[in-house]
Amino acid sequence: MTVSRVVRGAVGVAVLLVVAEIAGRTGLMDTQIMPLASTVLAGAAGLAVDSEFLHDASVTVEVWAEGLLLAILLAVPAGVLLGSLPKVEIGLRPLIEFFRPIPSIALIPLVTLIMASGGAVKVTIVVYAACWPVLVNTMYGLHDVDPVARDTMRVFGFGRLAVLLRVALPSAAPFVLTGVRLAASVGLVVAVSAELLSGGEGGIGVYIIKAGSGYRIDLMLAATVWAGLIGLVVNALLVRAERGLFRWHAARAGVAQ
Structure with missing residues (x-):
């Protein structure tokens, strides 16, 4: 299933590039405004050996990784x-949603x-943006704990901390x-956007x-x-890690592997 999904995605991208190339070569699209797809791809290949761009890319990745961590x-x-702590969450939920x-x-x-x-400015902005998905998903995960397993642990005399750590x-x-x-x-989106808006000494932006x-x-x-490729690779690695580490969760959720 995964291989066929990747193949379909690759075919979709290839079709889009071919259509863009044809549109440029036939004059349907002004190549002064939007270069040919082949020209852009050739430029991307050249950037792979461009020391200046590689330095800028490393700066972006460093800011992104530090902010995410x-x-x-x-x-x-x-x-x-x-x-x-449901009562604490109820009290702070309005601030979170604001x-x-x-x-x-x-x-x-x-x-x-x-x-x-x-x-530091860019890292702070990345931290602010990246905190919310992690925070909300962690809270949701705590809410999704099987109540039977939790109550069973408590029946056998385990305290709140033990239930938290083990279940x-x-x-x-x-x-x-x-x-x-x-x-x-x-x-990653925020890191590049911050570079575009605030500038600096390096970065893809x-x-x-x-x-x-x-x-x-x-x-x-x-x-x-290249920014898109970096994001694609990172997402693919995390998806692979997620499926490898938590196959039981995928089976529970009915996700086909």
């Missing part, structure tokens, strides 16, 4: 706490005033990893700005392709 370290304990929809990019001016380092957290783990996977995608200032639309799109 900090978000996990903050959001998972907070989600466990809120998911385990802050969660705020676009992280809108906070760049405020964070810039507080922090002098451009790198609640293992049951919530697949939800936490799903939150991490969503946060990884959001974090900074490279796109430089390419745009030189009217190199092909390189702008080629860099964007």
Whole structure:
């Protein structure tokens, strides 16, 4: 099932590229505004050996990874706490629902005033954006714990902490990893967006700005392709880890493997 899904996805992308190439070569699309698909792909291949772009890509990945790690370290304990204490969650839920929809990019001016380092600003913005999927999924995972298993542990004399460690957290783990996977995608988008808006000494977003200032639309799109590929690879690895570690959860949810 997975192989056929990948094949169908690859065919869909190939068809889109062919259509875009034909549209450009037949004049249906202005190649001054939107370069040929083959030109963009050639540019993306060239960036793979471009030391300047590789440095910029490494800067983006570093900001993204640091922000995602900090978000996990903050959001998972907070989600466990809120998911385990319903009264605390009820009290804080209005604040969560108020802050969660705020676009992280809108906070760049405020964070810039507080922090002098451009790198710290970007990491903070990524942390803010990535925290919410992890937090919400962790809370949801704690709510989804099998009440029979939980009550059985309590009947045998296990305390709240033992039930949390032996039943609640293992049951919530697949939800936490799903939150991490969503946060990884959001974090990468926010990292590149922050670079586009706030600039800095490096990053894929900074490279796109430089390419745009030189009217190199092909390189702008080629860099964007690489940003998408990085996100695609990260998501694929996390999906694979999720299915490998939590096959029992997939079977319970009725997901075909």
